[in-house]
Amino acid sequence: MIANTLSRLLRRAFPGHNPLATFGDRIEGAVLALGVVVALLAVPVAASFGSEIYTTHESRVAAEQKSRTQVDAVLVADAPSMDGAASSEALIETTEAVATWRTPDGVEREGVVRAPYGAEAGTTLRIWIELTGEPTEPPMTNQGAASNAIFSALMLWGLVAGSMALLFGLVRFVCMRVRLRWWQLEWELTAPDWTGR
Template identity: 60%
Template sequence: MTAHPMSRLVRRVFPGRNPLATYGDRIEGAVLALGVAVALLAVPVAGAVGSETYTGYEARVDAEHASRTQVDAVLVEDTPEMRGHSDGTVEKTPATATWRLPDGSVHKGVVPAAYEMRSGATVRIWTDRGGEAVDPPMTHEGAVVGAFMIAFLLWSVLTGVMTLFYGVVRFLHMRIRLRWWKLEWELTAPDWTGR
């Protein structure tokens, strides 16, 4: 911000020295000051929440990596052909496959596989301790991103609520001010216009 907009912001927050400032201007300034304070104080609060969330996610990462294993699954059916255009990402479709459990027995279930794969093709899947196919475990990078997103979302919500509150106060203040101006004009117009 340049000095000019910053000085205007300070005058809006602290209109007390302005002889033309009304009671509504002072309320509007107080709400703006409160909004800025909340936005600034929300930073460490959101950081603390993000840190706690990250700690919980890290525990989840450790637990999921300890309880899940990657195995090779063999498709027992062809996967369908892809319809439409792909955006470059590898899209998956459910397919029936078999895989071996640690005790040597064979397990059969539905796994995610790429389109246009043939029966007998191998896909890497994650299994839980019972041998069931599960989603991949959360990664450390995923824990960081997830915690950051929650912290940022919390800060955005708090700041957004205060911004909306200030906008409502400003709108109501402008409506009241316009009504007062209209009333004052109706009282003084006969003196100015001679009607």
């Protein structure tokens, strides 16, 4: 099955000396071959791009791991219940609630944190804080940096390969329209001889 597909692809890309191959077939074949070559050449480019993204994120990972600390926060009031949430907010599993926490140097802070809907006052949560003591997002991890790099590389390659596929589809569409027009003109010339009209 794969061999048949590859054989068909090669015949389409390189019609060769096929007497039935038209100029449009040769244009389609050239664009198909160009698209495959460009998509293959884009693989190392995308890999290099992903590697650059990972290198950039490595310094961010190191900085965030040093500057962010996880501490216990205690809710000072009940978190809002799911009943009062708007339909768009209900898609998120947490809501804002007021809590207190201590920084690593012992200073007590109070502020708004993310808590589960309906969490009661006194509930202890683990939150991430910056050096200033303000709540923040969890630090990026090496796994997160690698995931971002792989996703970026795949997106770049997909964009290039998709562009080549779109180009081939457009050329094929134009060539098919030209073929159909030529066939129509040829039929108009030969139809009287066949039909007697």
